[in-house]
Amino acid sequence: MNDEQKRQEIGQFLRSRRLRLTPQSAGLQHADFTRRRTKGLRREEVAALAGISLPWYTSLEQGRDINVSDEVLDSLARVLRLNGDERKHLYLLARPPRTASNQDSDQPIVSDSLKYLLDQMPSCPAYISDSKMNVLAWNPLASSVFGSFGTADSRECNMIWRMYMLPSYRTMFIGWEDLAGSLLGHFRAMYTRHIEDPWYTEFIEEMSEGSAEFAARWGNYEVGCISQLPRVIVHPRAGLLNLSTHLFPVHDSSCQFLNVFTPDLQDGSVERLATLAEESKSKQTVTI
Template sequence: MSDHTHRQELGRFLRTRRLRLSPEEAGLPPNDFTKRRTKGLRREEVAALAGISLPWYTSLEQGKDINVSDQVLDSLARVFRLNREERHHLRVLADPRRLALIPENNVPEVSSSLGFLLNQMPLCPAYISDSRMNVLAWNSLAFAVFGPFGTMDSRERNIIWRLFILPDYRAMFVDWQTLTAALLGHFRVMYSQHLEDPWYAEFIAEMTEKSPEFAAMWEDYEVRCASRHPQTLAHPEAGLLNLSNLVMPVQDGSGQFLHVYTPDSDDGSIERLERLALQTKEAR
């Protein structure tokens, strides 16, 4: 793993947090902030608020090789008003040794027990993904709800790629913007834990080139680790489906995740999903 890569990512993270925080939000005394040429805080203001020197903070933001104490990290988290997930992200980037990386197999395989579990949920769409957010296996109802996932080496297996590149898939999600921001935040966490994997850099570069929306949202640097992403789908056959998505890490050292979608119990989503499941069964 390259420490330089982690330092560069740390600097990028600090810079985005500095630029998104206004002087007023940081509690600075009133001044004529309208004359500023750039948005957010200046580096010297961050240094003063955190109680550290300007050259030291500048070096940190530039990705230079310096040691960072927990006290300094706590001060920066306080200045930037980081939430719990962002604080964890900051600490991992500052010291990758804090993160116990999960070893992954070179060939992503879904265990037979997981495959069996998928097929025991006939009324809940469910699938298995890896740390790159590629779909590895799914049950029949997930196929009926989300459509074909393509071959193993296809980009159609990637959840992020599908949301930005496939027009018909994207059109199903009523609140596409909120869902995509949440998933990109989760993808950012996965990326920060696998900075040594060249796949991520290649994928991000490809997505940035193909989708201006991805480029803008990736630059915004959202960090989220939420295990639930409520989704409302305007399904072409089933109609409106309100689903809650529970994401559970598979505790077998594979780095895989189990995604289970449960329908809303009050708005008819259960009945509509049941009809879709029956249609799928009869079509076999």
């Protein structure tokens, strides 16, 4: 992604946050509502509240090449009522990493130590994912719970693709809408951190063409640093599984995450998950 595309991304984010605010929520109790053709704050209102000029803010939202100070970013975050994740996202857009991700094709995908770790968790579904939310390795129980992850050349190994393109996931996950939005917010944060990687642009275009719901949610610009919502599943063989989500970043240069799902200790999920674990004992840890 070139510099112009980065600036366009900042403009899209600011515009989405400006339009979700009402004058009342921004403290403009005496604003004129009769002449408004669109919802949300006007550009001049954001500029006035942030203490910057209208032409300057307009240029920023239109993706023009201008420098932004930390003070201005702080003011915009305050005026637009950004939460912690959104504030980090704004700073990442304005101050993108100077070095691109070094996760190249010739780099070992998953280390032997991580594969060994997956082997040591036969009672909890677990997998390793990357910054693109591709599942790179998993234990047998993860496959039993979430279904086959496909092969290296298949979109089935991508969690965003699975959430929006697999009809079975919509019925399997209780609270699918909240989970799908949370995962997409996490994906957007990863996209911001690796904004130079053309893989994201291609994938987003593909998903937008294949799923109207993905396209609408992507346009709404959901942002979240880490998705840790529980997975509440109606499993076709085990029944109800209430799983807590634990996401651990791997502290090396691989941009990988260990995802572990633990069952609720009170509602019978432990026993039901153990049933699936018995089925998967004979299987070996699968890697791509």
